[in-house]
Amino acid sequence: MxxxxxxxxxxxxxxxxxxxxxxxxxxxxxxxxxxxxxxxRHWMVKGPVIAVLALLVGSYGYFIWQTQVWSGFNPNFVDSYRWSERTVPAGQELTAPAPASPQTTAAATAARQCQSSAIVDAAADLTDMNVNQNAWISSMLLYRLGLLGLDWDSTPFLDNKASFQRGVNQAVRRTSVELVDTLARMRGTSGVNNNLQDARSNLQFDEYSWYFGLSPFGPKTPSPSYYRAAIDSLRKFNAELTTCVAVFDGRADNLVQFLDRIANDIGSTSAILRERSENFNGGWFDTRADDRFWFAYGQLYGYYAILTAAGADFSQVIRERNLGPMWSETLVQLKAALRIQPAIISNGREDGWIMPSHLAVMGFYILRVRSNLVEVRSVLDR
Structure with missing residues (x-):
């Protein structure tokens, strides 16, 4: 036997x-x-073959490097701005030092200075991280070609950074719309600021455009070029605001509307996470879980910076309504969500004991942040 x-x-x-x-x-x-x-083969055949292979190897090497190296990624980068030390809300005139002579009094009167917008700074720097400190992955040719014709988002490979960048861009896009429509208009009746209008238009541009496209057929301007133009427009607006030419209307009702839009935006992302978590339980083998997770992460990364900046721009409203502790708690919840950085994203059953459900965890934090925003909004509405 x-x-x-x-x-x-x-x-x-x-x-x-x-x-x-x-x-x-x-x-x-x-x-x-x-x-x-x-x-x-003859060397006249071997030479082009070697050149093509070298081009492919170099292109894929560069592509893989760009997808794996995240330059400028730092959830604590907002600490470097020291926005909490600002004493004047955005758009309000800065107090000039006491003049030493009548001549300096006249010069100070001629050169008025107002507080710049921290929200605009955050939006510009987030976009700068996306397209200047890093390559914009979603419009790279090899990303668009996919893996043997299969969309990279449908594979577990090389799509995390692209999803993160699109999440950050979603937060900046939403913010640019609110800047144009309400925040940079005096009681919503003044004219639209041209620089912010340009920034909003450029940020809404397609995220996947390369130098050439099929629909419509012909050459195109790639997505990063539009986003870089948006950075310039945002910085020009802040320069105007600093010289008191532009306006920033930091009223409570504008903050209420801004928070509403953000809550709705992340609420939509929460629904996407819930749908994937409930209907697909592939654990570590769910090839779409990673792009869902990193999109949500990027969105929260962007909103953490923007809401921190909003605390400085609306500091007077927050102080008058005694919202300091509630506002701080919202930022704490956002920062807690950004500490979740698993090496491999798993979409297991919520009651499973082998494979975790990272989508459910991220959805939980998003709902906590949204709940805090709704609470802040209710206090502002009283």
């Missing part, structure tokens, strides 16, 4: 070995055939 068991396992091992050998042979056969074909 022991001999029969031993023989069975020997046959099993031999069968597995033959199977692995056949698989390896099948995988390397195209390369061996190509080598045989290549060795018999």
């Amino acid at each position: 022991p001999d029969r068991i031993t023989a069975f396992f020997q046959r099993l091992g031999q069968g597995v070995g033959r199977g692995i050998g056949l698989l390896v042979a099948w995988l390397i056969w195209p390369f061996m055939a190509a080598r045989g074909w290549y060795s018999g």
Whole structure:
């Protein structure tokens, strides 16, 4: 009996070995055939082939490097601004030092200075991180071509950074709309600021455009160029605001509307996470869980910076309504969500004990942030 068991396992091992050998042979056969074909060609054929292979290897090497290296990524980057030390809300005139002579009094009167907008600074710097400190992954040619024709978002590879960037961009887009429509207009009746209008238009541009497209057919301006133009427009607006030419209307009702829009935006993302978590339980093998997670993460990353900045721009409203503790708690919840950085995203069952459900965890934090925003809004509405 022991001999029969031993023989069975020997046959099993031999069968597995033959199977692995056949698989390896099948995988390397195209390369061996190509080598045989290549060795018999003239150098005029070999040269272009080598050039094409070198171009492919270099392009994919650059593409993989750009998707894996996240420059400027730092959830605590808002600390460097020291916005909490500002004493004047955005758009209000800064107090000039006491003049030493009548001549300096006249110069100070001529050169008025107002407080710039921290929200605009945050939006510009978030976009700068996306397209200047990093390559914009979603419009790169190899990202658009996908993996053997399969969209990278449908694979577990090389799409996390692209999803994160689109999440950050979603927060900046939403903010640019509110800046144009309410925050940078005096009681909503003054004219639209041209720089902010340009920024909003450029930020709404398609995230996937490369230098050439099929629909419509022909050359195009790539997405990063539009976003870089938006950065310039945002900085121009802040320069105008600093010289008291532009306006920033930091009223309570404007803050209420701004918070409403943000709550609705992240609420929509929460619904996307819930739908994926409930209907797909592939654990570590759910190939779409990672892009859902990192989009939500990027959105919260952007809103953490923007809401921190809003605390400085609306400091007078927050102080008058005694919202300091509630506002701080909202930022604490956002920062807690940004500490979740799993190496591999898993979309397991919520009651599972082997594979975690990172989408459910992220959705939980989003709902906590949204609940805090709704609470702040209710206090402002009283």
